[in-house]
Amino acid sequence: MSSHKNVLYAQSGGVTAVINASASGLITAARQYPNQIGKVYAARNGILGLLAEELIDTSFESDDAIAALKHTPGGAFGSCRYKLKDLAQNRSEYEQLIKVFSAHNIGYFFYNGGGDSQDTAHKIAQMGKQLDYPITCIGIPKTIDNDLPFTDNCPGYGSVAKYVAISTKEAGLDVASMASSSTKVFILEVMGRHAGWIAAAAGLIRQEKSEPPHLILFPEIAFNPTVFCNRVKEAVEANGYCVVVAAEGVKDENGQFLAQSGQKDAFGHEQLGGVAPYLASLIKRTLNYKNHWAVSDYLQRSARHIASEVDVDQAFELGKKALEFALAGKNAIMPIIVRTQESPYQWEVGSVDLDKVANQEKKMPRDFISQDGFEITEACRNYIAPLIQGEAYPPYHHGLPTYVKLKNILVPKILNPS
Amino acid sequence: MSSHKNVLYAQSGGVTAVINASASGLITAARQYPNQIGKVYAARNGILGLLAEELIDTSFESDDAIAALKHTPGGAFGSCRYKLKDLAQNRSEYEQLIKVFSAHNIGYFFYNGGGDSQDTAHKIAQMGKQLDYPITCIGIPKTIDNDLPFTDNCPGYGSVAKYVAISTKEAGLDVASMASSSTKVFILEVMGRHAGWIAAAAGLIRQEKSEPPHLILFPEIAFNPTVFCNRVKEAVEANGYCVVVAAEGVKDENGQFLAQSGQKDAFGHEQLGGVAPYLASLIKRTLNYKNHWAVSDYLQRSARHIASEVDVDQAFELGKKALEFALAGKNAIMPIIVRTQESPYQWEVGSVDLDKVANQEKKMPRDFISQDGFEITEACRNYIAPLIQGEAYPPYHHGLPTYVKLKNILVPKILNPS
Numbered sequence: 100m101s102s103h104k105n106v107l108y109a110q111s112g113g114v115t116a117v118i119n120a121s122a123s124g125l126i127t128a129a130r131q132y133p134n135q136i137g138k139v140y141a142a143r144n145g146i147l148g149l150l151a152e153e154l155i156d157t158s159f160e161s162d163d164a165i166a167a168l169k170h171t172p173g174g175a176f177g178s179c180r181y182k183l184k185d186l187a188q189n190r191s192e193y194e195q196l197i198k199v200f201s202a203h204n205i206g207y208f209f210y211n212g213g214g215d216s217q218d219t220a221h222k223i224a225q226m227g228k229q230l231d232y233p234i235t236c237i238g239i240p241k242t243i244d245n246d247l248p249f250t251d252n253c254p255g256y257g258s259v260a261k262y263v264a265i266s267t268k269e270a271g272l273d274v275a276s277m278a279s280s281s282t283k284v285f286i287l288e289v290m291g292r293h294a295g296w297i298a299a300a301a302g303l304i305r306q307e308k309s310e311p312p313h314l315i316l317f318p319e320i321a322f323n324p325t326v327f328c329n330r331v332k333e334a335v336e337a338n339g340y341c342v343v344v345a346a347e348g349v350k351d352e353n354g355q356f357l358a359q360s361g362q363k364d365a366f367g368h369e370q371l372g373g374v375a376p377y378l379a380s381l382i383k384r385t386l387n388y389k390n391h392w393a394v395s396d397y398l399q400r401s402a403r404h405i406a407s408e409v410d411v412d413q414a415f416e417l418g419k420k421a422l423e424f425a426l427a428g429k430n431a432i433m434p435i436i437v438r439t440q441e442s443p444y445q446w447e448v449g450s451v452d453l454d455k456v457a458n459q460e461k462k463m464p465r466d467f468i469s470q471d472g473f474e475i476t477e478a479c480r481n482y483i484a485p486l487i488q489g490e491a492y493p494p495y496h497h498g499l500p501t502y503v504k505l506k507n508i509l510v511p512k513i514l515n516p517s
Numbered sequence: 518m519s520s521h522k523n524v525l526y527a528q529s530g531g532v533t534a535v536i537n538a539s540a541s542g543l544i545t546a547a548r549q550y551p552n553q554i555g556k557v558y559a560a561r562n563g564i565l566g567l568l569a570e571e572l573i574d575t576s577f578e579s580d581d582a583i584a585a586l587k588h589t590p591g592g593a594f595g596s597c598r599y600k601l602k603d604l605a606q607n608r609s610e611y612e613q614l615i616k617v618f619s620a621h622n623i624g625y626f627f628y629n630g631g632g633d634s635q636d637t638a639h640k641i642a643q644m645g646k647q648l649d650y651p652i653t654c655i656g657i658p659k660t661i662d663n664d665l666p667f668t669d670n671c672p673g674y675g676s677v678a679k680y681v682a683i684s685t686k687e688a689g690l691d692v693a694s695m696a697s698s699s700t701k702v703f704i705l706e707v708m709g710r711h712a713g714w715i716a717a718a719a720g721l722i723r724q725e726k727s728e729p730p731h732l733i734l735f736p737e738i739a740f741n742p743t744v745f746c747n748r749v750k751e752a753v754e755a756n757g758y759c760v761v762v763a764a765e766g767v768k769d770e771n772g773q774f775l776a777q778s779g780q781k782d783a784f785g786h787e788q789l790g791g792v793a794p795y796l797a798s799l800i801k802r803t804l805n806y807k808n809h810w811a812v813s814d815y816l817q818r819s820a821r822h823i824a825s826e827v828d829v830d831q832a833f834e835l836g837k838k839a840l841e842f843a844l845a846g847k848n849a850i851m852p853i854i855v856r857t858q859e860s861p862y863q864w865e866v867g868s869v870d871l872d873k874v875a876n877q878e879k880k881m882p883r884d885f886i887s888q889d890g891f892e893i894t895e896a897c898r899n900y901i902a903p904l905i906q907g908e909a910y911p912p913y914h915h916g917l918p919t920y921v922k923l924k925n926i927l928v929p930k931i932l933n934p935s
Contacts, residue, residue, distance in 0.1 A: 114694050116687075144697040173690030179698040264917060269534075269819035272591030272920060276532050279562040280597040285815060304917060373794065375812075394793075396811035397703060401687035405822055407916065487916035498679060498825065498905035499722060502690060 103135060104206020106422070108157075109142035109149055110241075111212030111219070114174040115255030116262075116403040117414035118241050121211050122175060123168035124418030125239070126157055130165075135426055137204065140510060144177035146210075146219065150192065152199050154510040167503035169415055170493035172403035175505050178212075183219050186226065193226040200227075200234055202513040207235045207425045211418075213242035213253075217433055218457035224431040237421045238433035238453055241414075243400045245296035248459045249451040250435035254417060255400065257410030257486035260300030262402040263289050263344070264487060266395065267301040271311030271342045274391070278340035284331060284382050284390035288375035289399060291346035293318050294462045297399070300483055301344040302475035311342030313473075316374075318348035319463055320472035322357060327378075328385045330473060335388060345374045404500055408489025413446065420448040444485030521553060522624020524840070526575075527560035527567055528659075529630030529637070532592040533673030534680075534821040535832035536659050539629050540593060541586035542836025543657070544575055548583075553844055555622065558928060562595035564628075564637065568610065570617050572928040585921035587833055588911035590821035593923050596630075601637050604644065611644040618645075618652055620931040625653045625843045629836075631660035631671070635851055636875035642849040655839045656851035656871055659832075661818045663714040666877045667869040668853035672835060673818065675828030675904035678718030680820040681707050681762070682905060684813065685719040689729030689760045692809070696758035702749060702800050702808035706793035707817060709764035711736050712880045715817070718901055719762040720893035729760030734792075736766035737881050738890035740775060745796075746803045748891060753806060763792045822918055826907025831864065838866040862903030 106129055110118055122141070129139045143153040155176055157165070168175055183192055200208070210220040217238040224236035240247050245256035267287060274285040291297040295317030302315055313334040316322060334341035349357050358373030375392035382390050413436055420434045433456050437449040467479035475483075493500040524547055528536055540559070547557045561571040573594055575583070586593055601610055618626065628638040635656040642654035658665050663674035685705060692703040709715040713735030720733055731752040734740060752759035767775050776791030793810035800808050831854055838852045851874050855867040885897035893901075911918040 110694070114691055144694075147698055171690070172687050174694030176694075177697060178694050180695070181698055261916060265822050266816050266820075268917065268920065269590050269821060270815040272589070273532055273815045273819040276528070276562075276592030276594075276596050277598070279595060280565055280599050287816075376791065376794065391814050392812065393814035393816050394810065394812045395816065396809050397688040397691045398684050398705075398811050398813065398816075401691040402684070403687060404683050484915065489916065490910070490913055492908070492910070495908055497902065498907065499682060499686065502686070 103137040105137040105204050106139040106207045106209065107142060107149070107154070107200070107205045108139060108209045109145050109211065110174040110176055110178040111145045111210060111216035112178060112180060113243070113400065114172070114178050115241055115243050115400050116172045116258040116406045117254050117411050118211060119168040119171045119173070119175045120411050120414035121239050121241065121254060121418035123165055124415035125209060125422050126165045128419040128422040130162070132426060140203065140205070141176040143507065143509065145179035145181065146183065147179045147181050148177065149199055150195055152512045152514050154203060155507045156510045159506050159508045164503050164505060169411065170403060170491070171502040172401040176507065182215050183222065186222055193223065194230070196223060197226060197230050197232045198514060201232060203510065205234065207237070209237050209239055209421055211239040211241050213244065214247060214458055214460060217247070217453055221431060221453035221457050224453060235425045235430045236453070237425050238456065239417055239421045240433055240435065243290060243297065244292070244294055246294045246460045246462070248456060248461045251438040251446060252436055252486050254410060254414035256296060257407035257413070258402065259290070259297055259399050260483055261407040261487035262399050262405055263297055263300045264303045265405060267312055267342065267344055268304040270393065274340050274342060281389060282391050283335050283388040284341045284343065286343045286345060286375045286378050286390065286392040288345050288347055288392065288394045291318060292348040293460060295319050295346045295468070296463060298344050298346040299463060299467065299475045299479055300487070303480060303483060303487065309338045312344040313338065313341045314343045315473055315475065316343065316345040316349045317463065317468055317472065318346050318350060320468060321352045322349050323352060324381055328382065331382055332386055343378060345378060347374055349374055403493055403502070406491045407487045408491040409486055411491040416448055424450060441481060441485070444488070521555040523555040523622050524557040524625045524627065525560060525567070525572070525618070525623045526557060526627045527563050527629065528592040528594055528596040529563045529628060529634035530596060530598060531661070531818065532590070532596050533659055533661050533818050534590045534676040534824045535672050535829050536629060537586040537589045537591070537593045538829050538832035539657050539659065539672060539836035541583055542833035543627060543840050544583045546837040546840040548580070550844060558621065558623070559594040561925070561927065563597035563599065564601065565597045565599050566595065567617055568613055570930045570932050572621060573925045574928045577924050577926045582921050582923060587829065588821060588909070589920040590819040594925065600633050601640065604640055611640065612648070614641060615644060615648050615650045616932060619650060621928065623652065625655070627655050627657055627839055629657040629659050631662065632665060632874070632876055632878060635665070635871055639849060639871035639875050642871065653843045653848045654871070655843050656874065657835055657839045658851055658853065661708060661715065662710070662712055664712045664878045664880070666874060666879045669856040669864060670854055670904050672828060672832035674714060675825035675831070676820065677708070677715055677817050678901055679825040679905035680817050680823055681715055681718045681813070682721045683823060685730055685760065685762055686722040688811065692758050692760060699807060700809045701753050701806040702759045702761065704761045704763060704793045704796050704808065704810040706763050706765055706810065706812045709736060710766040711878060713737050713764050713886070714881060716762050716764040717881060717885065717893050717897055718905070721898060721901060721905065727756045730762045731756065731759045732761045732891045733893065734761065734763040734767045735881065735886055735890065736764050736768060737886060739770045740767050741770060742799055746800065749800055750804055761796060763796060765792055767792055821911055821920070824909045825905045826909040827904055829909040834866055842868060859899060859903070862906070
């Protein structure tokens, strides 16, 4: 074993089209510093694998494989939905993490995830201090929801935004050409439990009032069925058809989700799905318009085939800078994207202390949504537009993208040898 | 007005990612023969516009705009769902068509659609003879359902097949990376009312038993909930997760659609949607696995951003050859794709008489589906694989595809001048 400290990287929560690009950036950068870093390990299935001492040795992966992570969606090492409890409630889990770190000579821990994960990274940093185990903890932002504070945007968001904008444009052309005698209303349900960032991206394609999306439904705006149906009717009468883009997390005036599947994820969040069929039924019943609906679900967040180049570049760069910040002695921080210029868009990587990030949710500012609650404003358009620039196409072989499958060879266990 | 006969082109039924490529091929070809053809008109909203004498004069469109049709999804002139009744039942509608043809000096009629439309084209050819109005009628095949006979495949199918294969691959990577602690089953509902061609395309991505899609549900195979749930359970136990791709037209053992929205289209077909939520609920209830589902609906058939190059080329070529066949004196035919070699795939354009095509539906051969009914066979893979080759990316501007919007200037009415 090298005398240098090893690196541990873990993916957390829902994966994205570009989370592996952050892994690629980090591991590529780490390979530039053989005199300062030992091995780069990755937790199998996120923090659960870390607790179980299931560590993947990335040194078995070729440089080509690590480069190919940049164009491979999903979570290459596995992710998980598992939230560590507070230190006070469950000290033993944190102690177990430190034990694994110690057994495998881990000096640097990188946690690639959303708000919950940044909170976990922060707690591990604190725990290291309390137990006198020197560990550098860096959070790497990731979430299609775009709801982390401080950073200009979250890696994963630009690509889902691009997918939703393009899909809405394409489906809109479809409906427009059929509306005279067939489908009059098309509803696209997109992700976004508490923040409407993803639904908002559909608004980028609208150049004129007559064009889709005619209505966007945001979780930030209470849904009123009468007002909604009137607006659908107006759009159909004015344009011949109506395209609606609805966030899964749209709530009624009592704060109830319009559609609840009754399933909950491990963070205790309601697992949603079904706003589109709800709206379809409402429109059919109230207005008797023939309609179609789509639910893009995982397709939207894994659509690496049409990822935003800006998003891929930022995800890669955040992984790379996370490693460089760690080597420069920074600790308990999260690298962030800083927008240095809006038009043309310019950005650089900055950082923020983890204790400021934890458990905050960045909803859409009210002035990004039109007064009537159904459109995005110019300010919102100016914010989102730069994030979908460029098409970072993956390579193809025989008509299908060549996504890499890693070897994922496990490190022999030390604490619990088999 | 030119003394040469004019051309009338009309789009029919559900649009595709490449129906405009056929229009592009036809109009581009027509512009090469100014000494043989007058103008190229397009019916506004398909046959309904033709009946209403709403004709678009495509000569106002630039060569660049006509070229851009090759990369623009939807129906650029509008399509419709409207089936002409039999000659015996509704002779007056056919007479009205001939009146419009006569008033606008139409000598060539091209009808771009599926089985119903080929039937209509055939009847119009017969009517021309009966009324002694010389009209050349050519059907141009189009349907994502791939259910027309004689042609190797139908333009529109290759692109939806590519979209479904890629989307399944991407979503499969997503589920695989989350399955240890979260979603275990992912269900993708795709189109296909009576034939499983679209669902079958997902099978292209499966190289090993452990890989998605673990189960494909075809309309050709009766659905048995017990057998299905057992197979889902086996897949989850063997691989940690299960990806299901279901055609919208899956039926139970009594021939009932699993999900019926209760809406009907103008052809009297049930409008389906909702197999995915049905299966999700069944799995949750029976196996208690956390699951996610997506319904790609119009997104799949309008996804020009990831269209198959083979499909785009074939659609363009069929439009071009349709025009050339007409000029060569052929009548009442449909140009078709002939597979001259499977590996490497080679094709050419042939033709078939319209009276043989009408109202036939090409379902999947039983030997394209595995014995157990949940997979495609090698024969099926060899058939579909060539059709998704190549990525015919559209041009982009500021992160969004630049789809063309035609001027669509109407020809002054002669029969009913306003």
